[in-house]
Amino acid sequence: xxxxxxxxxxxxxxxxKPREQKLPLHNRWHPSIPPVADVMTGELFRxxxxxxxxxxIGDNDSAMDVKNIDLFTVHYLSGPCRVIDxxxxxxxxxxxxxxxxxxxxxxxxxxxxxxxxxxxxNGGGFLTDHFPCATKAIWYFEGIYARSPHIPGVRFAGLxxxxxxxxxxxxxxxxxxxxxxxxxxxxxxxxxxxxxxxxTRPLANLPTLKxxxxxxxxxxTKEWEKIxxxxxxxxxxxxxxxxxxxxxxxRGSKIxxxxxxxxxxxxxxxxHFSQGDGEVSFCGAIExxxxxxxxxxxxRDGMRKYLTPMGxxxxxxxxxxxxxxxxxxxxxxxxxxxxxVDESGKQHYLDATVAYKRAVLNAIDYLSKFGYSKEQCYxxxxxxxxxxxxxxxxxxxxxxxxxAIPIAIFDQDIRPRKQEVPNGPKVMKRPxxxxxxxxxxxxxxxxxxxx
Ligand code: ZN
Numbered sequence: 001x002x003x004x005x006x007x008x009x010x011x012x013x014x015x016x017k018p019r020e021q022k023l024p025l026h027n028r029w030h031p032s033i034p035p036v037a038d039v040m041t042g043e044l045f046r047x048x049x050x051x052x053x054x055x056x057i058g059d060n061d062s063a064m065d066v067k068n069i070d071l072f073t074v075h076y077l078s079g080p081c082r083v084i085d086x087x088x089x090x091x092x093x094x095x096x097x098x099x100x101x102x103x104x105x106x107x108x109x110x111x112x113x114x115x116x117x118x119x120x121x122n123g124g125g126f127l128t129d130h131f132p133c134a135t136k137a138i139w140y141f142e143g144i145y146a147r148s149p150h151i152p153g154v155r156f157a158g159l160x161x162x163x164x165x166x167x168x169x170x171x172x173x174x175x176x177x178x179x180x181x182x183x184x185x186x187x188x189x190x191x192x193x194x195x196x197x198x199x200t201r202p203l204a205n206l207p208t209l210k211x212x213x214x215x216x217x218x219x220x221t222k223e224w225e226k227i228x229x230x231x232x233x234x235x236x237x238x239x240x241x242x243x244x245x246x247x248x249x250x251r252g253s254k255i256x257x258x259x260x261x262x263x264x265x266x267x268x269x270x271x272h273f274s275q276g277d278g279e280v281s282f283c284g285a286i287e288x289x290x291x292x293x294x295x296x297x298x299x300r301d302g303m304r305k306y307l308t309p310m311g312x313x314x315x316x317x318x319x320x321x322x323x324x325x326x327x328x329x330x331x332x333x334x335x336x337x338x339x340x341v342d343e344s345g346k347q348h349y350l351d352a353t354v355a356y357k358r359a360v361l362n363a364i365d366y367l368s369k370f371g372y373s374k375e376q377c378y379x380x381x382x383x384x385x386x387x388x389x390x391x392x393x394x395x396x397x398x399x400x401x402x403x404a405i406p407i408a409i410f411d412q413d414i415r416p417r418k419q420e421v422p423n424g425p426k427v428m429k430r431p432x433x434x435x436x437x438x439x440x441x442x443x444x445x446x447x448x449x450x451x
């Protein structure tokens with residue numbers, strides 16, 4: 001007999017708010033957040049998820065919801081799921097949890113998504129000094145394809161994936177996170193010689209009671225407050241996986257996650273219909289609600305066998321994954337180079353961040369010659385399946401980063417040709433992205449967006 005359909009362990013009603021869902025959601029990492037479901041190794045199970053903002057950003061005609069987003073409430077995660085083997089023994093610290101993504105996609109009846117940039121004073125993004133305004137583009141899904149009324153002239157198959165999948169940290173690991181991130185927050189500006197992108201953005205996102213949601217732990221209780229003060233924010237990826245935003249964690253991929261607590265306590269969320277490498281606009285994938293159909297295996301004592309700690313404790317490890325067999329196929333790419341010399345002409349030493357920034361800016365400038373606004377290009381490069389690489393990291397003083405854009409997503413030939421680019425109002429891609437005005441000042445670099 002055919003096996004039954006995947007067992008639904010976390011249901012979501014996309015019409016309801018995060019706090020009204022049948023099983024409670026959480027938006028922090030902490031070992032004391034109790035599991036909401038048990039799953040067995042080998043069984044196919046289904047987890048549904050709200051979009052990362054829990055429905056705060058809508059399918060409407062304004063970017064005001066992006067501008068005013070409360071970033072203390074993100075990301076809303078489903079789970080944790082406790083993983084138990086066929087003998088009833090849970091995953092143990094030191095094991096590896098192998099999670100296969102057998103299927104994934106948008107929730108039915110909710111087949112749309114959005115890409116945006118945050119206001120420079122509320123979230124910002126990789127290029128926030130060039131693009132200080134909150135913007136938004138809505139995307140509609142047609143099976144495997146996405147198209148946007150706000151970025152006409154492009155259509156592509158999504159490389160769908162969870163932005164976040166991870167195991168719960170142990171208390172020991174959580175303490176390490178909080179200590180090292182606080183140290184960076186306190187002293188980082190003195191030490192870092194990064195380009196301007198960080199100047200209005202927090203160096204780290206430390207624990208806070210504000211907006212904290214802890215699953216089954218009832219809000220306002222003593223226990224809640226104690227956990228909320230320690231619980232790690234979900235913004236950065238860490239040793240447990242988490243918000244790694246890796247576009248290739250798609251259908252058929254398998255991720256090997258270190259286990260730090262009994263049961264592994266697997267959580268997930270932040271589904272992306274599609275995303276480019278780097279997710280540069282920060283609200284930057286095609287963000288959506290969605291589902292994952294998963295199968296887990298436990299590799300006993302796997303951390304000792306396969307993951308070499310590169311630091312002071314055995315906890316300093318990172319996940320490993322296998323790419324799945326199903327990805328959109330693009331054969332032609334236009335690739336933009338960037339080097340570690342910033343927009344002002346300043347030389348940086350082998351800085352891959354500066355080089356990638358330059359590659360993205362070069363691509364935006366180039367594509368805007370084909371009728372797109374610079375905001376349309378920025379959002380598109382953030383969410384279409386483009387490939388970012390560190391192409392060279394040894395040839396001092398310049399790191400070289402490249403950004404490869406699949407040519408086939410455009411309805412026109414974007415390659416350099418002998419003739420003039422057909423520019424002018426006729427070829428403008430309208431309507432443009434939804435855009436708010438920016439009220440702060442822009443002290444640092446020229447504003448490419450308004451040139
Ligand atoms: Zn996301």
